[in-house]
Amino acid sequence: MPLTPILRKASIMSPVTNKKVLFCMRETARSLIFKFQDTRDPSVFASTFEILATSASEDEKISWLSQMTECVPLLDQKVDMLVLEFLKIPWYKLEKPSIAADSFIINLVTAHNYYTYSVLKQLFTMIAGIDDEENETTEMLNASQESYCWRLVGSICAIHKQVPMSRDHLLTLARKCMPYFRRPIHNHVAYTHSLLLLASYLPHLRVGLLEVIITNMITIDVHTPRSELMKELEDDDSDEEEVFNMEVDDGDKKTEATRNEIKEDPTCMSHRDGNTLDVLMDMMFHYIHDICHGIRRTMHLKQNINSENTVEHRKNKEMCRAKSEHVCSPKSIKYAEQENQRTVGCECGGTEHDIEALKSLFSDLKEVFSRIILTTHASSHTQFLLFYLFALRPGLATHFLEYLRIKKFENPNCFRDERRNAMAYIGSLLARGKFIPFSHVHSCLEVICGWCYRYLDKQETVQTTNYEDMQLHSPFYFACRTVFYVFTFRYKEYTENPKKLALAQSLNLERLVLSTLNPLRLCAPPIVSNFAAVTRRFQLAYCYTIMENNKRLQIPSSCINEKTLGSTSLDMFFPFDPYLLVRSREYVTNHYREFDGLPEEIVEEEDSVKEEEVLDMIVSPKSLDFTYSLSPGYQKW
Numbered sequence: 001m002p003l004t005p006i007l008r009k010a011s012i013m014s015p016v017t018n019k020k021v022l023f024c025m026r027e028t029a030r031s032l033i034f035k036f037q038d039t040r041d042p043s044v045f046a047s048t049f050e051i052l053a054t055s056a057s058e059d060e061k062i063s064w065l066s067q068m069t070e071c072v073p074l075l076d077q078k079v080d081m082l083v084l085e086f087l088k089i090p091w092y093k094l095e096k097p098s099i100a101a102d103s104f105i106i107n108l109v110t111a112h113n114y115y116t117y118s119v120l121k122q123l124f125t126m127i128a129g130i131d132d133e134e135n136e137t138t139e140m141l142n143a144s145q146e147s148y149c150w151r152l153v154g155s156i157c158a159i160h161k162q163v164p165m166s167r168d169h170l171l172t173l174a175r176k177c178m179p180y181f182r183r184p185i186h187n188h189v190a191y192t193h194s195l196l197l198l199a200s201y202l203p204h205l206r207v208g209l210l211e212v213i214i215t216n217m218i219t220i221d222v223h224t225p226r227s228e229l230m231k232e233l234e235d236d237d238s239d240e241e242e243v244f245n246m247e248v249d250d251g252d253k254k255t256e257a258t259r260n261e262i263k264e265d266p267t268c269m270s271h272r273d274g275n276t277l278d279v280l281m282d283m284m285f286h287y288i289h290d291i292c293h294g295i296r297r298t299m300h301l302k303q304n305i306n307s308e309n310t311v312e313h314r315k316n317k318e319m320c321r322a323k324s325e326h327v328c329s330p331k332s333i334k335y336a337e338q339e340n341q342r343t344v345g346c347e348c349g350g351t352e353h354d355i356e357a358l359k360s361l362f363s364d365l366k367e368v369f370s371r372i373i374l375t376t377h378a379s380s381h382t383q384f385l386l387f388y389l390f391a392l393r394p395g396l397a398t399h400f401l402e403y404l405r406i407k408k409f410e411n412p413n414c415f416r417d418e419r420r421n422a423m424a425y426i427g428s429l430l431a432r433g434k435f436i437p438f439s440h441v442h443s444c445l446e447v448i449c450g451w452c453y454r455y456l457d458k459q460e461t462v463q464t465t466n467y468e469d470m471q472l473h474s475p476f477y478f479a480c481r482t483v484f485y486v487f488t489f490r491y492k493e494y495t496e497n498p499k500k501l502a503l504a505q506s507l508n509l510e511r512l513v514l515s516t517l518n519p520l521r522l523c524a525p526p527i528v529s530n531f532a533a534v535t536r537r538f539q540l541a542y543c544y545t546i547m548e549n550n551k552r553l554q555i556p557s558s559c560i561n562e563k564t565l566g567s568t569s570l571d572m573f574f575p576f577d578p579y580l581l582v583r584s585r586e587y588v589t590n591h592y593r594e595f596d597g598l599p600e601e602i603v604e605e606e607d608s609v610k611e612e613e614v615l616d617m618i619v620s621p622k623s624l625d626f627t628y629s630l631s632p633g634y635q636k637w
Contacts, residue, residue, distance in 0.1 A: 029067035033074050036082050045082055053089045065091065065100035072107045075115075083108070083115065087122045092151050102155055109163050116166050117173075120159060124177035127152050130190040141190060149194045157201050171208040174198075178212060181219045185276045188216070192280055196287055207364045214368050214382060217280050222378045224273040229580045232271040267583040277381060278581040284385055285587040289346065291361045292392050294354035346392065353393065362389060362396050366403065374408070374421050383425070383575045384588055387433070391591040394435040401426055401444060409475070410451065420478050420572055427482035428576040431489035432593050438493045442503055445483055449507050452479050456515050468518050470570060477570055480512055480519035484531040485574075491534045492596060501538065510541040521550040522570045533598055 028048075035044045052064060068075075068086065075083050091101035109116045130145055141149070160166050174195060179187040195213055199206040269275040365386060373383050390397040408414055408422035426448075430441050455476050459466045470477060487494070487509070494504040512519060513535075520528050520543055532543035579588045 029064060029071050030074070033071055033079055033082065036079055042081060042085070045085065049085055049089060061089075061091065062100050065104050069100070069104045069107055072104070072111050075108065075112060077112075077114065080115075080118075084118055084122075087119060090126070092126065092148060092155075102158060105155055106158055106162055109159055109166075113163055113165075116159065116163050117169050120156065120166060120169050120173050121177070123152050123156050123159075124173045127194045128177045128179050128187060128191050130187065141186075141193060145190065146193070149190060150197065153194050153197045153201070156198060160202060167205065170198075170202075170205060171212070174209060174212045175215075178216050181216060181223065181273070181276075185272075185279060188276055188280060189283070192216075192283055196283070203360075207367055210364055211368045211372060213280075213284070214372055214385075217277060217284075217382045218372055218376050218379055220273050220277045220280070221380055221382045222376065224271065224277055224380070225378075226380050226577070226580060229269075229271055229274050232269065232274065233580065233582075269582055274581065278583045281381060281384070281581060281584040282587075285388055285584055288361065288385065288389055289392070292353050292358045292389075293346075293348075294352075294357055350393065358393055358396075362393075362399075365389065366400065370408075374418060374425070377417065377421065377573060379575065380577065381579065381581055384579060387429070387576060387591070388587050390429075390433065391435050391588075394433075394437075397429065397433065397436055398440065401429065405444075405447070409478075416474055419475055421575075423475075423478040423482050424572055425575055427485045428574045430486045432576040434591050434593050438490065438500075441486065441490055441493075445486060445507060448479050448483055449509075449512070452476060452483070452512060453508070455479075456511070456517070459517065466516055468516075468521060470522055473517055474570075476517060477519055477522050478572060481523045481527065481570060481572060483507075483509070483512065484519075484523060484527050488527065488530045488534060489593065489595060491538075495538050504538070504540055509535060513541045513543050513546060518546065518550070520546050521553065524570070524572075530598060537599060 032045050032048065036042075052061060056064075105119055109119055127149060130141075130148065156170065160170060177191075179191055181188075192213055195209050199209040202209075267278075269278055369383070369386060373379060373386075386400070390400065404422040404426050409419050409426070411419075414422075426444065430436060430444055455473075459473075465472060487504075487507075491504075494500050520532075528543070528547060532541075532547060535541040535543060576592075579585050579592065
């Protein structure tokens with residue numbers, strides 16, 4: 001009772017100070033810890049932590065971080081709830097308390113390693129939660145946000161250094177905390193940027209981190225069909241004026257501003273997922289270029305160097321531009337003229353490349369490709385990361401093609417879909433890559449044809465399986481389709497002089513066409529039609545009789561056993577079909593081969609045949625109306 005008047009009197013004298021939490025008192029953090037140990041009631045620290053997160057000054061936050069650092073020995077598993085809530089306070093949003101926050105976190109995980117997973121999870125969650133309050137469609141990070149990412153990544157690296165066993169936690173949490181693929185583009189940019197920084201500082205984890213990034217890109221890629229992108233591009237071209245001249249009410253000002261930004265930036269795609277994938281592809285292309293030129297985004301944790309210094313360092317280094325140019329190194333100018341103007345992917349012509357870094361990156365990307373990209377059937381653009389790497393250093397394409405053929409296609413232990421995709425990548429890369437010389441194209445076709453002939457020799461000795469069956473002989477049909485496809489794309493090089501025409505004759509394509517396994521029946525009609533026209537024009541093979549017989553086999557008949565004939569469709573795609581993303585297309589355009597079309601005399605002859613209505617007996621007109629996702633890409637983009 002005697003104490004009551006004294007307390008009331010003090011309250012009356014200083015009503016303001018009675019309501020304020022005194023953070024500068026050293027007993028505050030310690031007392032909260034002891035109270036929570038006794039009561040296990042979260043309300044003991046809830047109000048204090050809320051003030052810290054919202055209205056506390058910078059000095060007060062630093063004081064609390066110092067107090068908690070001193071109380072680390074008391075933070076055992078009994079007060080884990082208090083520790084986890086304390087970690088959720090955004091300490092890294094200010095420059096000054098970041099050192100104090102690092103000190104607290106390092107002391108915490110060193111003294112109590114069971115907090116390592118929770119601390120790392122909170123740091124990755126903060127990276128994934130970076131938002132742009134003004135415009136969530138912003139594709140670039142401002143200076144403060146980029147510096148914020150650097151501080152968070154620096155703390156993750158410091159924890160990895162102090163607790164080496166956290167390596168598995170890093171990759172697991174990097175995968176779990178990846179933003180949902182339909183999240184705003186700003187979240188994906190911040191998270192991908194942070195993972196690339198982390199990969200630069202922890203190179204032994206680069207394979208796993210690249211796998212996380214590319215898995216996210218693949219997810220967006222498969223949910224962005226080529227048909228939708230083509231439709232969006234056509235709609236943007238035809239309805240541009242109608243979209244941007246609409247009158248809007250005052251309540252739709254934000255939508256109007258967003259549309260105006262898209263109108264001002266021609267590289268911004270209207271397709272949301274397509275635009276996200278486009279920006280991520282642009283980031284990855286730039287990253288590949290930097291690594292190949294020895295530019296690494298390293299950080300110094302103690303000095304807390306931000307990204308602006310790194311960008312300035314890069315400008316001072318005066319490296320070549322990342323986007324593709326029609327340039328060749330001085331040693332290859334003469335050879336380039338003979339090889340249809342092959343290109344390299346940057347201005348230096350390969351003279352400024354860091355060969356060791358380039359080989360290491362190729363090894364990592366090849367491993368990620370084998371795990372993720374090769375096993376994905378509906379991917380349309382992510383695989384162009386390897387295409388650009390080969391454009392930078394064409395010699396790597398040789399190793400890649402050998403890897404696909406020996407380790408994947410010719411390996412009977414691989415799954416059927418994996419062997420199919422491996423042969424699809426071989427054919428599409430040989431057909432589309434300007435950086436691959438004709439001599440290497442012919443060598444690859446020779447090897448593939450040789451494998452096909454050995455396969456036919458074995459089948460001739462086994463009469464019971466020497467018939468058309470797509471399931472049984474699928475590797476043979478995949479190889480034949482690749483040969484037909486590549487030869488159709490590169491036929492001009494094969495027929496430009498008698499010497500090269502003799503090389504085409506040495507492939508003995510007629511044996512494939514006339515074989516009892518009948519590959520013309522199971523290949524795509526556009527490929528068969530163009531291959532037949534080219535081979536007849538240069539007297540390499542005559543396919544039209546077989547095509548007419550195959551056409552008759554499509555007629556339903558009770559005498560035909562479907563089990564004997566097998567399936568009539570060959571499920572195979574072309575991974576390097578035309579690139580449809582607007583912003584990042586410049587990295588690919590000058591290294592990409594378009595289909596030059598059939599010779600003029602063949603086109604004129606086909607027109608005359610159409611007038612006589614004979615072509616309908618060979619190939620149905622509907623078969624020529626193919627889509628890009630399943631087509632050999634004979635159309636131009």
